[in-house]
Amino acid sequence: MAEERVQRRLAAILVADVVGFSRLMEEDEVATLAVLKERRATILQPVVRAHGGRIVKVMGDGVLLEFPSAVDAISGAVELQRKMADANAALSEARRIVLRIGISLGDVVIDGSDLYGDGVNIAARLQSLAEPGAIYVSSGIRDQVKRKLAFDFDDLGPxxxxxxxxxxxxxxxVFEAAATIGHQEQALPLPAKPSIAVLPFTNLSGEAEQDAFTDGLTEDLITDLSRNAGLFVIARHSTFAYKGKSIDVRLIARDLGVRYLVEGSARRAADRVRINVQLIDAVGGDHLWAERFDRNLEDIFGVQDEVTNKIVEALVGRLAESPSRNRPKSLEAYDLCVRGRSLVSSFNSSPEALREAEILLNQAVSIDSEYAEAIRWLAFVHWQIWAQSIDPTEDNRSRAFELARQAVALDKNDAANHWFIGFLLANEKRWPESDEEFAAAFTLEPNNADALAIRSELAAFAGHASEAIELTQRALRLNPHPPGWYYWQLGLAHYAACQYEEAVRILRMEAIYRSPSRRILAASLAQLGRRDEAMREAALFMAMTPKFTITHWAAAQPARDMETVRRFVEGYRMAGLPE
Incomplete structure (x- = not known):
């Protein structure tokens, strides 16, 4: 019997996938499935038909489409993303159906109504690379349409x-509905000061374990630049959103609302380190400064200072140098601290992350007993273990204070030491001392977004809800892609302002939802009379934090205004949280 011939054809293959599908289903399975069904009928099917394509198969939260040409595939993808964006406009951010799309041109194998082959596989891989709302395509697709469609293409490289x-x-x-990398619908206006973002340095060592060292260099450079009042400096969390991504610097600058970008790489081998750094004007397209440093590893902190000074001089001129921060005496201690702080650089770290960080930071301090930054992070860990009711013992609380005081005594030139002890003093209701420490922090580091976000909580519990909202918004401008706890602080501020609908909207954002902030979400829903939803969120919160009690929480708050505390307690009780 003659072997049956395999049927093949050249096709443009599109794979689309719903972002955050598991979260959407967990939150409301029935509603999510209903919206998906409605979108397929009213958007997907008409768009595919209009551009001559066919739906090969639906795969849970994804879909595989075939188009007869690259032009049809791109045109259909752009229309699909625009119509999805229009349909999402009426929904809260937490309930929006957002797609990632990948398209490739390739030879496919036909099996009945199904398709297989590299064309399908590449489209699926491109989809998994794409940001929410974006369309990624292979070079074959781009080459076919570049002179036929009025769309630009960002070259992301091989x-x-x-x-x-x-x-x-x-x-x-590049098209209207997904022209930015992040979630900014419009370009952020440039600040009056020279504005700069330091992108994550590339690890050229060929060893994954050196990633922490390279990230540490980037983080320290951001901190040192942030100490200069003449600059507007984007926070670490926002720039690390681009780690490992090949993205046009103009789009990054637009997304972050800055003019200047720093790019770099580091190669660490034995007792040597080679660092390449360049300063780019993303608006004018000029390279303002570039230099290579090839030094002994023990000179690394001197290199950091030199890079900082040269960037500042290039942007605002030669200035009097700021007093230096305390530097570790041991590179081993530095590596341990960098690994530890990466685990706990948010206010809603998991218990497991906190315990692991505690081990690493204790090791760092045992090696270098005068390493102020490691001591401060260790204080932070003990405070979080107490404050999150993981182990709410007096020993953890007092240890946090002891270590925080030690960090300030060892290094008065580190702004983070000041604002953290200021936060702890507020929890002791020692308001004048707390205010002094925050003032010292902002004097040393005007661009400290974390300090602004923390200060907003203290303003909310002082009865100044409008000021709290404004402080968090300033923090978000310095940190446009923030850690989720910024939204926790913003939701808290809106709750304090009795703006419960806005608090619910913020606290259901993907960046913060499913964190311990669910207790504020539960209280907000209860205040709106949505009792069933409130009790469900309260139950989910208690499953994560079984030792929580309203009494412990109320006693622990840095509150100058007891009416604000009373309003939170009222919401917690209405939501069914335990006394």
Whole structure:
């Protein structure tokens, strides 16, 4: 019997996937499935038909489409993303159905109504790379349409894709609904001061374990630049959103609302380190300064200071140098501290992360007993273990204070030491001392977004809800892609202002939902009379934090205004949280 011939054809393959599908289903399975069904009927099917394509198959939260040409595939993808964005406008951010799309041009194998082959596999891999709302395409697609459609393409370079033998050159389609990398619908206005973001340095060592060292260099450079009042400096969390991504610097600058970017790389081998740094004007397209440093490893902190001074001089001129922060005496202690702080650089770290960080930071301090930053982070860990009711013992609380005081005594030139002890003093209701420490922090580091966000909580519990909202918004401008706890602080501030609908909207954002902030979400829902939802959120919160009690919480708050505390307690009780 003659062997049946395999049928093949060249096709443009599109794979789309719903972002955060598991979270949407967990929150409301019935509503999510209903919205997906409605979107397929009213948006997906008409768009595919209009552009001559066909739906090959629906795969849970994803879909595989075939188009007869690259032009049809791109046109259909852009229309699909725009119509999805329009349909999402009426929904809260937490309930929006957002797609990632990948498109490739390739030879496919036909099996009945299904398709297989590298064309399908590459499209699926491109989809998994894409940011929410974006369209990624292979070079074959881009080459076919670049003179036929009025869309630009960002060149993301060659990428190695899983189970694909050769690298694939990847492009992002630039169009209205997904023109930015992040979630800014419009470009942020440039500040009056020279504005700068330091992108994560690339680890060229070839060893994954050196990632922490390279990240530490980036973080320390951001901190040192933030100490200069003449600059507007984007916070670490926002710039690390671009780690490992090949993105046009103009789009990054637009997304963050800055003019200047710093890029760099580091190669650490034995007792040597090589660092390359360049300063780019993302608006004018000029390279303002670039230099290579090839030094002994023990000179690394001197290199950090030199890089900082040269960037400042290039942007605002030669200034009097700020007093230096305390530097570790041991690179081993530095490595341990960098690893520890990466685990706990948010106010809603998991218990497991906190315990691991505690071990690493204790090791760092045992090596260098005068390493102020490691001591401060260790204080932070003990405070979080107490404040999150993980182990709410007096020993953890007093240890946090002891270590925080020690950090300030060892290094009065580190702003973070001041604002953290200021926060602890507020929890002791020692308001004048707390205010002095925050003032010292902002004098040393005007660009400290974390300090602004923390200060907002103290303002809320002082009865100044409007000021609290404003402080968090300032923090968000310095940190446009913040850690989730910024939204926790913003939701808290809106609750304090009795703006419960806005608090619910913020606290259901993907960045913060499912964290311990659910207790504030539960209280907000209760205040709105949505009792069933409130009690469900309260139950989910208690499953995560079984030792929580209203009494412990109320006693622990840094509150000058007891009416604000009373309003929170009222919401917690209405939501069914335990006394």
């Amino acid at each position: 990428k190695f894709l899983k189970n694909i033998a050769e690298p694939v050159h990847v492009y992002r389609v």
